[in-house]
Amino acid sequence: MSLFTPDAGLLFWMVIIFGLLFFILAKWGFPLITSMVDKRSAAIDKSLRDAKEVEVRLSEMTAEHERMLSEARKEQSVMLKEASDTRKAIIEEAKTEARAEADKILSEARVRIEAEKESALRDIRREVAMLSVGVAEKILRKDLSDAERGEDYLSTLVEEAARSEKTLS
Amino acid sequence: MKRLLLILLGLFVGVSLFAQEEEVPIADVIFEHVGDAYEWHITSWKDHPVSIHLPVIVRSRTSGWHVFSSKRLEHGASYEGFTIPHDDPYEGKVVEIIDGERVRPLDISITKNVLSLMMSAVLLAVIVLLTARWYRKHDALEEAPKGLAAAVEPLVMMIHNMAKENIGEDYRRYSPFLCTAFFFILLNNFMGIIPFFPGGANLTGNIAITMVLALCTFFTVNLFGTKHYYKDLFWPDVPGFLKPIMPLIEVFSALVKPISLTIRLFANMLAGHIMILCIVCIIFAMAKYGPAMTGSMTFVSVLFGLFLDLLECLVAFIQAYVFTMLSSIYIGLSRAKE
Structure with a gap:
């Protein structure tokens, strides 16, 4: 049957036409398409890889940023604490210094007061001595003429003087 | 969907009322459609076939190359000693009649x-x-x-x-x-x-x-x-x-x-x-x-x-x-x- 026997004419034309078609398509058709698409898929692969890399780097940077922030915060708190410590220390020191100064001034004042008191006492004593000598002179001048009474009186005076000396000292 | 099918069925029955009774050689029709031909039958219009007559290109062993339209070989006609037989051997192929014998020439027709x-x-x-x-x-x-x-x-x-x-x-x-x-x-x-x-x-x-x-x-x-x-x-x-x-x-x-x-x-x-x-x-x-x-x-x-x-x-x-x-x-x- 003619369906199962290849016809020579059709074979001839098929070889020529298919050959030409293959030549044309293999030269200007398919390789161009496939190479462009291959190039494109390579570009897509590359950009996907790049995107992933960028993502990784971004997350790294975020972590770094986070870390720096927390470090700064820690430093800040440390600095604040230090500052307050220093302030306290300075105040404390100032207080102790002031106290010491005050003590010194007080003690100096006390010493001076003591000295003033001493000299004042000395003056008073001298004055009292002079006065008592004057009084004595006046009394003596008036009462020593009366010998007997004068003697008693003298001894009383001496006793009194001695007592007052005691109280004065 | 069901309605569409019913409408189709009705349409087909209606159309077939006008069908003409004529025996159709089904096997021939089928093999004509799947096979090769020297003309391209497109349709029939008012009982006249509308077809493209393609060039026949043959090389006879005795008289060399011949190129002519397949219209010249229609209905079993012969031209320059070539014809298309409707029975074996070489049914439907261009053959050259040499001394009453069918000889197949080198045939590279545009079929x-x-x-x-x-x-x-x-x-x-x-x-x-x-x-x-x-x-x-x-x-x-x-x-x-x-x-x-x-x-x-x-x-x-x-x-x-x-x-x-x-x-x-x-x-x-x-x-x-x-x-x-x-x-x-x-x-x-x-x-x-x-x-x-x-x-x-x-x-x-x-x-x-x-x-x-x-x-x-x-x-x-x-x-x-x-x-x-x-x-x-x-x-x-x-x-x-x-x-x-x-x-x-x-x-x-x-x-x-x-x-x-x-x-x-x-x-x-x-x-x-x-x-x-x-x-x-x-x-x-x-x-x-x-x-x-x-x-x-x-x-x-x-x-x-x-x-x-x-x-x-x-x-x-x-x-x-x-x-x-x-x-x-x-x-x-x-x-x-x-």
Whole structure:
């Protein structure tokens, strides 16, 4: 049957036409398409890889940023604490210094007061001595003429003087 | 859906009331449709056939080349000693009558199949070159393909990647051949399903066409094989007592491969065409049983025809894919390294 026997004419034309078609398509058709698409898929692969890399780097940077922030915060708190410590220390020191100064001034004042008191006492004593000598002179001048009474009186005076000396000292 | 079917059924019964009773030679109709011819019968208009008369190109052994229109050989007429007989031997082929004997001249006429082949080759070239032009005019790294390029690119890459998988390393050398074969078969399969003029020729269901395609694969496989492939073919690594038999089997299998490729594509497409034609012919075969029978069988025929057409669309793709895949596998085997 003619369906199962290849016809020579059709074979001839098929070889020529298919050959030409293959030549044309293999030269200007398919390789161009496939190479462009291959190039494109390579570009897509590359950009996907790049995107992933960028993502990784971004997350790294975020972590770094986070870390720096927390470090700064820690430093800040440390600095604040230090500052307050220093302030306290300075105040404390100032207080102790002031106290010491005050003590010194007080003690100096006390010493001076003591000295003033001493000299004042000395003056008073001298004055009292002079006065008592004057009084004595006046009394003596008036009462020593009366010998007997004068003697008693003298001894009383001496006793009194001695007592007052005691109280004065 | 049910209503649509009912309307169709009614329509067919109605139409068949006007059907003329006339015996139709169904087998002849079918074989005329799947076979080759010197003219392309497009349709009949008011009892006159509308057809394209194609050039007959023959070389007689005695009188050299002759080129003339097939119109001159219509209805068994003879011209310059050539005629087309309607009985064996050489039924439907141009023969030369020499001394009352039928002699087949060298015949490279532009037949229906050759014209169809030329048209689909031009169409395919245009499609692929337009696609390639898109890639030349546009930067594929900047733009996604549009239109034709977007439609053709996935198919091209499907075959390209298949070549990559099955052939390996130097697949780039073979990918254009596989792509050409795939698109050629696919386009002609679909053209065969289209029932009117630019389509309708049964090209991929013609054994000459599939044979050339299979031979291309055969030569691609066996002319560019690696040393290892040839060694496996003629002196395979088998136990001693098999040594004399194995080369025979191997060579035989290498020869059978193109035959199987030829027959598979040819038989699948031919069978599909014949099936659809048979289903359509049911309508004409039923004409003599009255309108009710014809109408209802027309309904059945249209449903089955639709189903078979859809099936053929699937087969058209599958057969193109299978041919290309097997070709790539055979080529891959011939590129074996170890």
